[in-house]
Each structure stands twice: as C-alpha cells, then as structure tokens.
Amino acid sequence: MPVDVEAAVLANTRLSDDYSVLALAAPAIASAARPGQFVMLKTSRGMDPLLRRPFSIFEVLRDEGGAPTGITVFNKRIGKGTSLLYDVEPGTHLQCLGPLGRPFDAADPPAHAWMVAGGVGLAPFVTLAEALLARGTQATLFYGARRAEDLHRVEIFEQLGVRVFCATEDGSRGAHGRVTVPLQQELAQLGPSSDVRISVCGPTPMMRAVANLASTHGRPCEVSLEQVMGCGLGGCYSCVVLARDETGAPHHTRSCIEGPVFDATRIIWDALAH
Amino acid sequence: MPVDVEAAVLANTRLSDDYSVLALAAPAIASAARPGQFVMLKTSRGMDPLLRRPFSIFEVLRDEGGAPTGITVFNKRIGKGTSLLYDVEPGTHLQCLGPLGRPFDAADPPAHAWMVAGGVGLAPFVTLAEALLARGTQATLFYGARRAEDLHRVEIFEQLGVRVFCATEDGSRGAHGRVTVPLQQELAQLGPSSDVRISVCGPTPMMRAVANLASTHGRPCEVSLEQVMGCGLGGCYSCVVLARDETGAPHHTRSCIEGPVFDATRIIWDALAH
Amino acid sequence: MLDLSVTLGTLTIPNPLIAASGCFGYGVEYADAVDLSTLGGVAVKGLFLAEREGHAPPRIVETPAGMLNAIGLQGIGVHRFIREKLPELRERRAIVFVNICGTTIDEYVELARILSDAEGVHALELNISCPNIKAGGITFGCSLTGTHSVVSAVRNVTTLPVIPKLTPNVTDVASFARASEEAGADAISLVNTFLAMAIDVETRRPKLTNIVGGLSGPAIRPIAVRMVYECRQAVKIPIIGMGGIAHADDVLEFMIAGADAVQVGTANFVDPFIWNRLLEGLRDYMTRHKMLRLSEITGTLDTTARHTAWISS
C-alpha cells in the first residue's frame, strides 16, 4: 500500500547542468520499495505546477544498521517540474507518494540479468541491480548516452560488481554509437544454453530497438515505459499504453498499475507516441 | 517613472510570528522613492499567487557614501502572499515594481508634522520622518498596537529624533487604549497658533477616527489608504475609493495613482469596506 | 457530535464528499489507500453498455491551475463492472454512484434497468455532458429537450435516485437544471469539464490526440460556483457541486452557493489522501462557527448589500 509522506530534502547533488540526484527522507517508502518502482513527487508547494511528477526510485538510503531511511531520485531537468526539483535546496519538504507500480522481477541464478539504460533511463536499475546481486544473479549494465559527460553514477554499478558496457554517440566513452552496439555484440556471442533476461529503460525508440534485438535473439525482455501520469494510482486512465492481453488482443492498459514494467512482447510500439 | 527590477533579497528579519522586515537590492527604486510611496511585489516566481502585492517602502537603504542601494518592506503575514514573503530566504529574487503612488507632502517649518500609525500602518512613516527632519520639521509619531510586542522598530524613529507616543490596547506599553488616546490629549493641549499637519495610516476605522479628531480640532489630515490593487499603475480600476473632487462631488478614484495618500476631507468613509 | 451527513432525495450520505467520476477509477483502485465507507460516495468511471478503449494517448495535459483530459470514456462496460467491481465495492461498504453514458436514449434506459437490478448501486449519475466523445452524451446535455427526454426515460425505469450531470458549456445552465427537475430528476450534479484545447507551438500540433479535451481543476472553480449558485435559484432538488475543489474552504464555498453535496476530482490526483484533510477542515469550520449540522450551510450566501450604495453604478 503506497504512503504519502512530506519528505525532507536531505541533499540535491547537481551532476551537470541538467542532472541532479535528490535525496529524500522517506523511511516508509524506502523500506517498501521494490526494483523499478516509482514515486509521485509534488515539485512545488502550490498549484504551479498542479500535478505530481513520476520518478523512479533511484537508490534506497540506509543508516549504519542498514535500515532504510530514504530514497534518491535521479532527476533530469526537461521542463517546469524537473527544473524546480533541480533547483530545490536541502531543508525543503516535498510531498512524495509511493512506492508505486509493477516492479521488475529480478531473475534468479543461473539466469543472467542484462540491464539496458539510455540516458535518464538508468534510474530504475540501481534498485534492480541490488536485488539481483542479493539473489546472487550475475548482472550486466549496458548504458548509453550522447557524450561521456552524460554517463552518470557508473561507479555505483561497478562497486556493486555489475559488469558495465558503456556506449556514447560521439564515441567519447565506451563503444561508439548507440547502446544497441555493445548489446548486439554480446548477444551474438551468447551460447544457446545461456539464460539471459533483458530489462530496458530509456527513450521509446531505444527501448523498441532493444525489444526487437531481444526477440530476434529469443531472449525475454522487460521494458519500463514512461507515460504521462495524472495520478499514479489507476484513477485517471491518462497513462495507458496499447498492450496485448493474454489472448493477444490489444487494450489500453494503465502503465501506473499494470506497469511501468511490461513484458516487451505485449507492447504495440507503433501506438506509442515518440 | 516606475521601474521593475528583479530584486535580490538581502535579508529577511523576522520580528515576530507575523512581522518581518525584508531588505531588497533595488538602487533605482530606492533613489526615486518619495515619502509614503509603495512598490508592487511578486511574492512568488510562478502563478500561485498570480497578482503582485502592494507594500509601502519602509526604509531606504544606503551605502557608506549615502547612495541609495535598496529598500526594506515591513511585512505582516495575513494571507498567501505575505506568508510567502515572511518565509522568503536571502538570495531569492523578487520582481519589484516602483516607486508608485502619490507621496505624502512633507511639511516645512514652522509647521509640526504628526504621524499616526496603527499596526502595520507604521510602514510609510520612516520615509516621511526622514524627509521631515531633512527639512528641519519637527516630527511626532503616535503609534498604536494591541500589545507591546506588536510595537516594532520604534527605535528607528527615536534615533531620527522623532518624538514618540505609544499606545497599546492592553496597556502593556505607553497609553492604555487606542492610539487616539494620546493623540487626543496632545491635540487638546495645542495652542490655536500652532500649525500641526497630521498624517495617518492603519486600519480603516482607526484612520476614520483620526480624520474625525483632526477635523474637530481643525487640523489638516492626510490618510494613506489600503485598497486591493490589481496593477498599481491605473490600469485596472480595482483600487478605487469614493472621494470628493474639487466641486465636492463623490467619484470612484484610483488610489494607486491619485493615492494611496489622500486629503482626509475628500474621503467618504461610509463607502469604504471595513 | 458534529453531523456532516447530507441528504440527496431518498439517499442520505455520511458526509458531502463524493469522489468524482473518472477521477477515482472504479473505486477499487483506491480501496487499500482510502476506507471507501468513510466517503460520502464514489462516482465510478463513466460506463457504457459495452467495453470501450477510449482515445489514443496523450490523454491529459496540465494547464494553469488545471488540466485537460480526453480519455474518451475508456471502460469495461456495465456487465464486467457488475461482475468484477461491484462485489468489492459492496464489501467495502462504498456508496456507489454509477455514472452512465449512452449514444441513444435506449442505451441510458438499458443501463438504468441493468443497474437497478444490481445489488450495491445507490444512485445513477447520467453523464450527458462528456465533452470528449463525438456521439451521444453532450448532444443530450446541450439540448433542453434532449436533457428532458433522457432524464424522464430513465426516471420511468428505475427507483434509484436519478442525477443528471450537467455540462457548463451552455449559455444558461439553470434552464437545464429546470428541465432536469421537471423530468423527475432527484438531484443534479454540475459541472462536468469545460471544452478546451492546448497546442504544442513547436510542433504546431494539439497536445491531446483528441485535439480538444475537458478542463478541470482549481482554474474552473469560480465559474462552477457561479453555476451552482444560478441553479440553486432555479430548482428545489438537491445539487451536487464540483469543479476545482481542493480544500475544505472550497467545499464550503460550493455549499454556501447552494450545493448539498460536492464531488472532488482533479485534486484527488494531486493528493489521494485528500478526504481526511477535507473532513478535518469541515469539522474545524463547524466548531469555529458553532454549527451542529453541516447541511444547514447549504444556500446561505448572504447577498444583502454591505453598505448603502453611495452612487449609482
């Protein structure tokens, strides 16, 4: 059951002109959070802007004893609300509702888990990586961005023992090109016996490309979609994606409660706004 | 000609749970300001609240050389905008438009100037006191509030050499009762020859009472009225008070450009919302 | 003991706060977060006879102090609703207002018949005001005869309270209130959303796939309050007021203007736990004003002149 807390901003670390990591005091949400879930954040006190904004739970903060104390949000400024969050100072309080949404299901050994992130799509994978390693499942991160400077927090994954492949469109770090370049190489080298589960989050075209790669190589793939969300609780029907049901029939499906994580084969990509 | 500046908040000194003095960097406004004029302040960046708020120019800030560098605002929290200003932290920038409105006309010697303030109505009198003393005009302040704790910044006037009479409704400081108590006493003791000009700012009933006292004692009286103001520049006709023209005929008169300071005899008090 | 209950014809609800249709799913989505039995009622998402997929996204756009929506009445249809949702709503002891939509009068009648036989339905809210679908709904809501026909047709086939929901997109909403009353409505609810649109100036495309959508939220509250006030002068039947309610003062504003109960929609998106906040605010107001029964405040707007007009305006 989600809770709504007035979370104190503990820190707001600017990583670049457009990225910041916001630390929020929210024990109840932190302890209930599961990999890939999100929160609905009110980015201002008043009515400007009116609606909350959905954000993946980036990290779970813990005290010395390991007890969950809060969460962080990996914020990319793209408009009014994210700019307000980028500017927020410690001490401010923000209404934070969560945890919300259908989580990733963390694979168990002997399966290998491959995470594919594009830009801000890195956000849901720290919690997934931790869950995987807790299970002893080998984890790999494919992380793509425009330039090396846009690749943030890679160290978190390295410290967790995740195998990391980077890709930049200008070749300034890792493979030259899209994140699908190293992914494709690794997929090609896989033996038939190996059991690899793919999870992806990023721009829609990138998720679509990864989903296609996964299916051509016969690998299961989960996607974490980003739809405009009015409520985050299934109340408004704003966040639907066209997804196939068990019978294969397409239905407008609420991504806040049946998602944001979907089996990639359910998604009708042509119906997704780009 | 008024200017609109994005003024940095230099300090915000809380005097009590509901009063604060806000210091703003605004040289252009400070140097143009005349006694009793006001500014229109945007209390937030966005649209909540939408409109600016009118505030008297409380003090003019100067550098060592005496050059005007900014202004202060004597803010009493009574609603959304004034609460935002009470909470504002140094470093924030606020849109500040001014100076606006018809100023007090500071009397010249041998006239004596009596200033009568109720509560937050103290705001326009620091600038008037300075103008009076610059002219060598003797100045007296009658200052009333509920309790001693609600009498703020009296020292400013004392340091300027203004004679100060305080009154509190609970008798905790100065005369016991309304500010009209000491005022009446002093008026009664005046010789017929003495030339005393009264200026008043405060709650409407108090201004009305003072205006009546002034007229019964045959003393000229200026009042500084507080009407809701949409624009502060004469554009919206929201701020009207019913005031007599030269012929004595009552007209709805814009208090932002023909006021906020009016000759008390012009005002039709019964028409003023209380 | 403070009495917050209000009466809508034959139906008495524990407090005036009803979750607005389309803003609370089928109610069950919120059952874990909110004790549904503590609400004045739950107006479920608008239902047709058949299932509907609604419009392609994007379906909402944020606007100044409001939002546009063009969901297109996606829904599971009345039969699945009765099978899959109503039992849980019953179990949670929710007071259920079913918001029904049709493209013909027969559809409304059919829906009313089916729902009258279902256990756990407390009232029918006739959605004749959805601005987002081409056929039906609004075409009745924008015509006095259309409104009268739908309401009386439904009235004839059900004993459930019949509550037409009026659109604000008309010149004289009070005349639609009158038509509803004459046709036998037990109450009216208003307002539905205002037809509106938003454009992405960079792409020069509508921000909604449906091009136009309905404006809701605090932005519309002053217009909605005026409309409730006008309807209060026009009819005797109870009024359920809504449009931008986000605070207890907003609830009181609608009630003073003439509403017997209210609905809360958009604000529930911003704060799903709004209900307790509103109830506390109402109790606080009643205490400060020494009121025992909240319903006393309905229609108590004091319009006597504040002071003798000094000059002709």
Next chain:
Amino acid sequence: MLDLSVTLGTLTIPNPLIAASGCFGYGVEYADAVDLSTLGGVAVKGLFLAEREGHAPPRIVETPAGMLNAIGLQGIGVHRFIREKLPELRERRAIVFVNICGTTIDEYVELARILSDAEGVHALELNISCPNIKAGGITFGCSLTGTHSVVSAVRNVTTLPVIPKLTPNVTDVASFARASEEAGADAISLVNTFLAMAIDVETRRPKLTNIVGGLSGPAIRPIAVRMVYECRQAVKIPIIGMGGIAHADDVLEFMIAGADAVQVGTANFVDPFIWNRLLEGLRDYMTRHKMLRLSEITGTLDTTARHTAWISS
C-alpha cells in the same frame, strides 16, 4: 528582417500585441512606462456615452491562475475621452481601438458616429460581452439576432473597422462569429471574461460587491484557445484572440489556433513591461523556425493523426 505585422481588414498593425480593454486604462496611464507606438494597438477601457462610476469595491478577487473583476465599466464617457485622452494617444502615435458599450442599439450607433469623426481612432471594438452590468452589453452578446443587429447598425454609420467582442458564456461561440461576419464585421475579438463568483466562507458573503464578476487570466486560456479554433473554422474575417496570454508561447498558441492578432489583459497587471518580453519571444521563435512573416502562422494547427489509430476509440 523579421516581419511581425498583421492585418485586420483595412488596418495593418506593426505586431499582433494589443493591450486588452479594461486592462490598460486609457493607455495614457502607461505612456511613460511603455512606448505606445511599439504596440500593435491599445484597446481603451470600455466607454459609454456618459460617465459612469462603476460598481462599489471590492472589484477584483484573485483566483487560481486568474482573477475575477466587476468594475462595472467605470469610465469618463466618450466626450471626455475625446477631449482629455485621445490627443495624448495621438501624440504618442498609439493605434487606438475604442471599446464601446451601450444599453441600446442607438447608443452604440451614436458612439460609433461620434468616434468616427474623432481624429486618432483606428477601430471600434463593440463590447457586447461585459458580464458585469445588468442592462445592455451582454444581452446583445448572448443573442444571435442581438449581435447581428448591433453590428450591422454600427457598420452602417462608420467606415472604421468594426470588431464585435464576443462573450464565451454561450453554447456555440462560432455561431456568434458567423452572425458578426454576416452583419459586416471586419474582425471579431474573443474572449471576454467568464461569468464567475467567489465567496468568503467566513462571512458567507460574495467577495465582490457585485456578487458575480468576470474570470480572466491563464486559468481560462485553454477554453479561449478552443473557442478561437472553433471560430476560425466558422468565419473568414480576422480574429483577435485573448484569454490568459502571459508568454510568447501563449501568443503563438492563439495564432496557430486561428488568431490574426491577440490582446493581453491580466498579464499586463502582473508585468507592465511584458510587451518587450513577448516581442523578443516571438522574434526568437521566428528565428528558430526560419519564419520571415509571423502572420504565416495563423491557423496552421496540424490536426493530422499522429499514428494510425490502432483500435476504435
């Protein structure tokens, strides 16, 4: 060189930004702060033949992202306007839209006659949409025949551009646009304010002495844009759009929806120096989109489906 000029029938203005009536006094109040000749025009406060004192205060109330006003058309009357204000407006080279109001058709005609003979009046905006006065104005604006009669009567006595200003408080604003066009209007302007109200719940009194007032500001923009879009489909004559414009993107939104020019009202209260900000924003947009003539953008909303509908909505 970027060309921001737009044409309203026989009148060409240097840019589409006109100060909205009632939000800019008689223009002269702003003459020291703003170079009036740089504006697309100045629509002066609504004028009757005679002086009017307007309503008793309070006259405005702030609302979410908007405000209510009930000024009651206080004004100095047409004769004093011509004597006391028009000369300075002329001297400042302002393009003057005179907003005229009457309680009878004859009054509108009389006003039109008088102003047609005055030097320095560029257009007549017929205020048939003020929600705040009992007699006249709105009574024409809410009736198709009333609108047609006023417009054609004025049309017959003046060669100045005749621009009826439409009220949004109607079911079908496009039909009023059509009636105006048929009656010979050179352009239409919309929207005037939405009839609304606000209540002080502590005193249970209306916040406005006039009880009701007109809602303006960003809150109403999505509705106003939709109405401009509807009128664009209905008529060929130029449209002056307004309602909540506060940024260059808002100007562009109205123009893309179908407006040839726009007016800015409430936002001028918040920022009296808004005009340069808006002009800069428009120039920046034109540069980024490689446009030479701003007027090209009018009515260019692209409503072609973004992707083939996958399922019937």
